[in-house]
Amino acid sequence: MTEAPLLEVRGLNAWYGESHVLHGVDLDIREGETVTLLGRNGAGKTTTLRAIMGILRRREGVIRLRGQDLLNLPLHRVAQSGLGYVPEERGIFASLNVAENLMLPPAVADNGMSVDEIYRLFPNLYERRTSQGTKLSGGEQQMLAIARILRTGARVLLLDEPTEGLAPVIVQRIGDVLVELKERGMTILLVEQNFRFARKVADRFYLMEDGRMVNSFPGHQLDANMDQLHEVLGV
Template identity: 60%
Template sequence: MRDALPPALHVRDLEAWYGESHVLHGMTLRVEQGEVVTLVGRNGAGKTTTLRAIMGMLEKVKGAIDHEGKDLLALRSNQIARRGIGYCPEERGIFASLSVEENLMLPVNVSADGMEVAELYTLFPNLAERRHGQANKLSGGEQQMLAIARILRTGATLLLLDEPTEGLAPAIVQQIARMFRLLRERAYTILLVEQNVRFASKLADRHYVVEHGKVIDMLSSDDLAIRRSHIETYLGV
């Protein structure tokens, strides 16, 4: 049962800065084991900064970030990744000059649970078709699939995904949704930054609404479905 386990991720009173710019102002959220949780909010609300702070990518951070009961603030980014936390940034970060398969073979395994390349090709048939092609020749949707597949190759079980459907064609978004359903079945824990409310409402357990660097509301998926038009108006989408 989820309640018998420590939360996969617990962020409390988190503050963060870019230089002198104070971006997070007491961000607090909790993600249980096996949950899919989204951060929704306007551009500039602090969603991406939250993911970057969790991954130890900011120089100035205050508050508490616990992963399965372990404090992350004292750890470097590489140490955080080796705890089984995978981060897929909005810009994806694939190695453009390498082939699809070379990208998949590069990551270091952080656990024995990392997916084999053959399994990833089953999950992402588009990548199987392009396995020998150069990564920068992939479509935007295929690059997104490759970025997520690389994380799954490592064995990470907590996934931090930043805007995985942004700018993608509807058919590719459907493939990404299928992938999320399969990951849910395998009990992956996912914290997702997502502006596509329709997409998020069908996949996530809960949704944190972020504004001015802090959470201002928390909705269940049922609440989000009922209030979707209101939330979309609020988000300006």
């Protein structure tokens, strides 16, 4: 635990208009780690990602990537510092075809995956590269949303509920992709309600409730924390 975190969040507060939605959130992610944020709907998981990314602008506290302050950067500079965002609604553009969607985010480092590599990892996307982005199935749109960030060379992936509303076989496929990204050394902050999915990839868990962090524990202690999980997640 002595290694300096790659992404460091300290005392993060955030507001939607007048409503105070994050209360002093602390979060650390080390290089190459996969960390999962668990919590009920409305606990503040998506808000935490949006606040880190800078999409939610009204925030206070500390957000640092590799020691660099992100809080005061304009939104488009945050991506350039190495954060890649895959939103919950996937954000596939209807007016762009699959290939254009894939090529949309500008590269932020030169070690991103090549387009060939991406099409090898996601053969469906290659077959449908000239289709309108939103004509893809939900699972394919999710793959595309992940793939377009991989192309940019972002070091940290902020992944918001990638399995939501998808069939079990697709969820399995996304799990395989995450394992592969982990093996390649990608650092991942995953928001998930499905902890059975998350346990396969997560090194550590954070548990959120009402805009606060209520617990954090390493992946292998998931079972030991099951009682609290059931209580907080209401499952």
